[in-house]
Amino acid sequence: MNRRDLLAWATALAAAPLARPHAQTPVTVRWWYHFDDPSASPAELVRAFEASNPGIHVQAENIPWGGGSDYDTRMYSAIIANDAPDCAMVKFNNMPRLMEMDAIEPLDGRIAAWPGRADISDYLWALHRASDGHRYYLPVQYVVLYLYVRQDWVQKAGLPMPTDFDKFLAAAKAMTGDDRWGFGLRGGAGGHDFWCSFVLGGGAKMVKGGLVTPEALAANKWFIDLFRVQHVEPPSAPSDGFLQIISNLKAGRTGMTIHHIGSANEISAALGDAITAMPVPRGPQGKGWTSFGDGSNAIFAQGRNKDAAWAWISYLSTGETNVAFNKLSGQVTVTSSGARNWSFQPKRFIDATVASLPIAATLPPSPQTADFTRTVWPQTTQKALLGQISPDDMMRTFETLYFG
Amino acid sequence: MRRLRRILGTDLPVAAILAFALLPWLWMVLSSLRPESDYARYPVRLLPDTLTLANHIELLARTSFAQNMRDSLIVAAGAVSTGLLLSLPAAYAFSRLRFPGRRALRVQFLVVNMFPVVMLILPLFVLLRDFRLLDTYFALIIGHATFTLPFAIWLLTSYIDGIPAELDEAAMIDGATRLQLMIRVVLPLAAPGLVAVGIYLFIASWNEYLFALMLAGRNVRTVTVALQSFIGENQVHWGLLTAGGTLVALPAVVLFLFAQKRLVGGLTGGAVKG
Amino acid sequence: MRAPAALPWLLLAPALLATVVLVFAPAADTLWLSLHNVVLFRPRVRPFVGLANYAAMLEDAEFWAGLGRSLLWVVAGVGLQFLLGFAAALLLNRQFGWRTLARALIIVPWALPSVIIGLVWTWMLDFNLGLINEIGLRLGLLAVPVPWLSQPATAMAAVILAIVWQGFPFFAVTLLAGLQAIPPEHYEAAAIDGAGRVAAFRHVTLPGLAPVIATALLLRMIWVANSLDLILVMTGGGPGTSTQTLPLYAFLRAWSGADYGYGSALAVVLTLLLLGVVVAYAVRSAR
Numbered sequence: 001m002n003r004r005d006l007l008a009w010a011t012a013l014a015a016a017p018l019a020r021p022h023a024q025t026p027v028t029v030r031w032w033y034h035f036d037d038p039s040a041s042p043a044e045l046v047r048a049f050e051a052s053n054p055g056i057h058v059q060a061e062n063i064p065w066g067g068g069s070d071y072d073t074r075m076y077s078a079i080i081a082n083d084a085p086d087c088a089m090v091k092f093n094n095m096p097r098l099m100e101m102d103a104i105e106p107l108d109g110r111i112a113a114w115p116g117r118a119d120i121s122d123y124l125w126a127l128h129r130a131s132d133g134h135r136y137y138l139p140v141q142y143v144v145l146y147l148y149v150r151q152d153w154v155q156k157a158g159l160p161m162p163t164d165f166d167k168f169l170a171a172a173k174a175m176t177g178d179d180r181w182g183f184g185l186r187g188g189a190g191g192h193d194f195w196c197s198f199v200l201g202g203g204a205k206m207v208k209g210g211l212v213t214p215e216a217l218a219a220n221k222w223f224i225d226l227f228r229v230q231h232v233e234p235p236s237a238p239s240d241g242f243l244q245i246i247s248n249l250k251a252g253r254t255g256m257t258i259h260h261i262g263s264a265n266e267i268s269a270a271l272g273d274a275i276t277a278m279p280v281p282r283g284p285q286g287k288g289w290t291s292f293g294d295g296s297n298a299i300f301a302q303g304r305n306k307d308a309a310w311a312w313i314s315y316l317s318t319g320e321t322n323v324a325f326n327k328l329s330g331q332v333t334v335t336s337s338g339a340r341n342w343s344f345q346p347k348r349f350i351d352a353t354v355a356s357l358p359i360a361a362t363l364p365p366s367p368q369t370a371d372f373t374r375t376v377w378p379q380t381t382q383k384a385l386l387g388q389i390s391p392d393d394m395m396r397t398f399e400t401l402y403f404g
Numbered sequence: 405m406r407r408l409r410r411i412l413g414t415d416l417p418v419a420a421i422l423a424f425a426l427l428p429w430l431w432m433v434l435s436s437l438r439p440e441s442d443y444a445r446y447p448v449r450l451l452p453d454t455l456t457l458a459n460h461i462e463l464l465a466r467t468s469f470a471q472n473m474r475d476s477l478i479v480a481a482g483a484v485s486t487g488l489l490l491s492l493p494a495a496y497a498f499s500r501l502r503f504p505g506r507r508a509l510r511v512q513f514l515v516v517n518m519f520p521v522v523m524l525i526l527p528l529f530v531l532l533r534d535f536r537l538l539d540t541y542f543a544l545i546i547g548h549a550t551f552t553l554p555f556a557i558w559l560l561t562s563y564i565d566g567i568p569a570e571l572d573e574a575a576m577i578d579g580a581t582r583l584q585l586m587i588r589v590v591l592p593l594a595a596p597g598l599v600a601v602g603i604y605l606f607i608a609s610w611n612e613y614l615f616a617l618m619l620a621g622r623n624v625r626t627v628t629v630a631l632q633s634f635i636g637e638n639q640v641h642w643g644l645l646t647a648g649g650t651l652v653a654l655p656a657v658v659l660f661l662f663a664q665k666r667l668v669g670g671l672t673g674g675a676v677k678g
Numbered sequence: 679m680r681a682p683a684a685l686p687w688l689l690l691a692p693a694l695l696a697t698v699v700l701v702f703a704p705a706a707d708t709l710w711l712s713l714h715n716v717v718l719f720r721p722r723v724r725p726f727v728g729l730a731n732y733a734a735m736l737e738d739a740e741f742w743a744g745l746g747r748s749l750l751w752v753v754a755g756v757g758l759q760f761l762l763g764f765a766a767a768l769l770l771n772r773q774f775g776w777r778t779l780a781r782a783l784i785i786v787p788w789a790l791p792s793v794i795i796g797l798v799w800t801w802m803l804d805f806n807l808g809l810i811n812e813i814g815l816r817l818g819l820l821a822v823p824v825p826w827l828s829q830p831a832t833a834m835a836a837v838i839l840a841i842v843w844q845g846f847p848f849f850a851v852t853l854l855a856g857l858q859a860i861p862p863e864h865y866e867a868a869a870i871d872g873a874g875r876v877a878a879f880r881h882v883t884l885p886g887l888a889p890v891i892a893t894a895l896l897l898r899m900i901w902v903a904n905s906l907d908l909i910l911v912m913t914g915g916g917p918g919t920s921t922q923t924l925p926l927y928a929f930l931r932a933w934s935g936a937d938y939g940y941g942s943a944l945a946v947v948l949t950l951l952l953l954g955v956v957v958a959y960a961v962r963s964a965r
Contacts, residue, residue: 036636038644039466061622064632067914070617073525073933076718077618081530083538097719097936187828189914236805236825238917239833243640244804247444253806262638270444330638367719367936374934375915383918386830410774418769418780421762425847428798429786431809448812490696493689503686511960513693516701517900518952519708520925523932523945527704550696555897557693559852562889566859582685600855603785604848611791613907628791635793649794656789660851661782 027305028057029312030085031297032075034065036262040328049315056308061085067189069374079103079300086303087313090137092294095130096367104136105299110310111135116318119335123357127292131365137296140317141331143260144360145193145280145291146352148267150175150255152274161278162256165202165222168281172232175255182232184254187385188241192377193291194258196363197280198223201289204395206364208403211395219283224384224391238385249275260293262330264349277352279359288359295331368401376401429653436460436646443642459643460650469648472630475541476610477655479626482545483609484602487556490549491601495560496586500572510561517554525618532619543619544626548609555608556601563597564590599666607656627652705949712942719936731943740919740927741944748923748948751838752903758842759902760895763849768883770850771857781854788847796911799840803827827913830920837909837921841902849894856890857883896959900952924948 033042046058064070072094078084079101090098098104111117117125120139128137147162153175154161162168172182186194202219204211227233234254236244246263248254250270258280267275282288297313299306316325323338332353333339342350363369368376376397384394435443436459438452463469497503498510528547529538537543567590575589591598613628621629631648634641715727735741770781787795802809803826814820826832860882868878906926909915915922915930922930925948932941 034633034637036639038630038634038636038641039462059622062633063621064617064629065635065637066617066632067635068637069934070632074618074621076933077526077529080526080718080721081533083529083533100719101721188916234805234825235823236828239825239828239913242638243642244806247804248806250444251446251807253446260638266639270441371935375930378914378916379919379922382916386917388918414769414772414774417765418774421766421769422780422783424762424843425784425787428795428802428843429790431802432794432798444807446807448807448809450809450812490693494693497686497689501686501689503683506686507960509690509694511956513697514896514900514956515949515953516697517897517904518949518956519701519705520904520906520928520945520948522906522925522929523708523942524701524704527707528700531700531704546696547700550700553693553697554900558893558897559890562893563855563859565889566856566886596855596858600852603851607785607789610789613791613793628793631791632793635797645794645797649790649798652791652794653786653789657782657786660785661778664778664781 026055026057027308028059029087029305029308030059030061030303031309031312032061032063032071032085032088034063034071034089035329036065037328037330042325042328045316045321045324045328048321049312053308053311053315056305056311058312067374072370079302082302084300084302086305086309087297087299089140090296090298092137092296092362092365093370093373095136096365097370098298099130099132099136100367103301105301105303105306106134106136107138107299107310108135110314111138114314116314116335119319119337120317121336124334127360127362128294128296137294137298138313138317139294139296139334140313140322141295141326141329142334143262143293143295143331144353144356145197145258145260145293146277146349146356147280148249148257148259148275148277150252150271150274151276153255162281163278164282164286165198165284168256169226169230169232172226172256173230176232180253180255181234181248182255183226184240184245184248184257185227185233185237186240186242186245186257187238187378187382188244189374189378190242191240191381192363192373193293195220195223195377195381196361197258197288197290198283200361201280201287201359202283203285203287206402209399211399211402212392215285217392217395220395221391224381224394227385228387238382261332261345261349261353264345268346268349277349279352279356282359289361290356290359292360292362293331294362295329364402366402372398372401429649432646433650436643436650438643440643459647463644463647463651467630467644468625469627469630469651472625472627473651473655475624476626476628478541479544479548479616479624480606480609480655482541483548483552484605486545486549487552487605488598488602491553491556491560492591492598493586494553494557495564496590498557498561499564500569500590510558513554513557516551521551521614525614528615529618539620539623541624544609544612544615544624547615547619548612549605551615552605552608555604559601559604560594560597563594563600566597567593595666599663603656603660603663606659610652610656708942709946711939712946714939716939716942717936718933718938724939727939731940732947734940735943735947740922741924743919744922744924744927745951747834747921748903748925750834751841751923752899754838755841755845755902756895756899758838759845759898760849760891762842762846764853764891766846766850767853767857770854784850785847787843788845788851790844792844792905792907793911795840795844796908799836799843800827800912803836828917830917833913833917833921837912840908840912841905844908845898845902848898852894853887853890856887859890860886892959892963896956899955903948903952 042060046060049058050056063074124139128139130136154171157174159171159174160167162171175182199219203215204219210216227237245257249257250267280288280290297316299309303309315321317334319335319337322333322335326333327344333342380394380397383389384391437455439454439456442452498506532538532543571589572585575585611628616626616629631645634644712731713726713728714724716724766784805823805825811820811823815823826836864882865878868882873881904925906929909921909923909926913921915926928941928944932938
């Protein structure tokens, strides 16, 4: 093995291969994807695309998600070894790192000339713009996080729906007891979305010093106290992951949790009309913050079939095709035309998604965000939930990670 | 009385250890036979109201699991044969021959397993890319065989150490060459060890995930990768996972059911007396 | 008996070649990278920093804590695997009617991929919907349900339980093969000398099995020290960092934290520590 091979990542990455403008011979587009449903296959979409685009063959490869870590490890290794696919499904949290590696292709020119552009709302386009002003990601699906609420329990307690933090705490307290808890917190990886809603929605800001202001520290203490002082969350909350929060809600062990429309069918099948969804509660200053769960396609700079790759990913983000794609992925179409007749989940969950859009945001486009969501947030928050560190120390750790 | 003693002294302890070994798996088997709505129920129901094969049918009919089992079998069979071919001569050399550097070389094979594989995978990926071996059976077979060499060589060496050297000497006096000696005398006597090591190699390859994820995936997709893909970003397919977890244990168990006779039969008193 | 000087090398060549190409060359890469400040997503800027990554470890509380947890993980995990596996091997070596079936079934835990083992134990240990709390409560062994994976001490115990479950069949099979290799005459001779069962165990079984036990323990120790997939599935190193062993820390730092240079250095240190143990073992057994 040639050691320089690995050491010369730089050369491998810098040598951007020349795009072949009009390939005469059939080209193969390698595309990586991940769907939640293992029996959902994009084969039908590929067939339809190949029929209308003779000369392009799409090789779709299903990469295990593995909590995000398997997918990312595979992707970074392939880029470093100069073996990246032509295009792949990607997430915001990786964008800064991929940009810094010059691994992804700017799509500004292609998007400007693309007829499908107008069918995606300006709001979505704005969210998908990179920090350097360019466009690298073509949106293909999205979700917005909302609050699931056992409305039957809230009504029984004679309380208003939890639209702000105070009402949320009152509802959570009322639901707690008799072997059940008001709020199913996700303390394991992925739970940063919960924290964002209560702490960034409660006054903390993702700017230098913004995580350690008095309001920020108070909001975070309130968030940690839900577990440590109010006891409205199950004792397992520090390690609960996606599977646990959804199962507990379905089993009637918790009354509220935060997730998105991807689980709506499963949950309404288990709980029927007892469950509803609404935007996450707003903080004392009236501010709200919920996570925008993105899903895009990007074209890799080292690929050789960029035109063909663009033809494929733009096909996936177009009208009816995008609707079909999201039926497979279980998320929401990015096209305005598709959204008008969207009916794959009960209406109240679609309404909650739409009503949450105005407060939907994302974590800052920093190379630290991937580490924050995967490792630093769960480890630090769990320590604070267990009382190993103070809530204020927790915020200082985050401040240091992001802003030095 | 004797019978009672055997039951108390042998059957019961064996049953207790087997219960520990099997209960988690049986709980999974039972889960795989439940409708998926049963998984999130409180209070927990030990026994399901209805039994269903829906999960198993979905697994085999609507996912590529059967194909993935085949790929895993090919890789594991290749890893067992390659591993034994590489390790048996080496183990024989370590056990029977004296040469400078023998001890250091034996230890260096242990070093193979000392490095966390997650920190080797990136250079390995580059290497196999250079050889154009990514996503081939060969890549996984040679990878699995190499990373199990420490076990194979060390265990085989200690099994061969257990075969009395007088037997070799008797055969040498009879004029057998080294190769004949290895095949006719050592190989049969080392059979229990070979079976134990073979099973080890099979299971290690069968359960391996990181290489299967990183070095293959499309043309060659093993069961471990398939099982991992049942855990999505927003959904865990508990039905498919438990059905897959039920089936995935079977090949090794069946293999061992047949192979264990060899585990016993290798060494006879007569041969040792020689 | 004498062999040609080249023979051992001929016999070792294939295995040596495979390890040099597939293990030592990549390991040399990692060793080299550990002397640099390598950020995964900044491939262009990779300054040589000498031993700075190693020096940083001395100050890194998580490194020392991870080292301690690794020690507990290996000693408890391998020790219990061995004791249980040894007991199983002795029992399965006896005569009883359903021996063949029992021998085959005992390998079930070992025959399952880590992802399945991790998920099944996580689910059985689940606070709300887990089998273990359910049975514990029904039998009166537990007064209240326990959040096993959400408390540092019980979480560590849980991941150790899972690795013991996964690994004890390995010892059972390996030691069973070793037991089969002890010539029956040795037991007959011991019986003639008037040795009871305990004496026969001490003077025939243990010495006869000693090389296999030593080898299996050594190999398993190295393997368990480096295995992180079960922990990754069950706790991800949590709650907090209470189950984060050294290789898991290296993995998270290198890939999630993108600090590939530091992750490489952690891996190198872990290898050196294990090598120290093995060399000590080799020196002792040479005496």
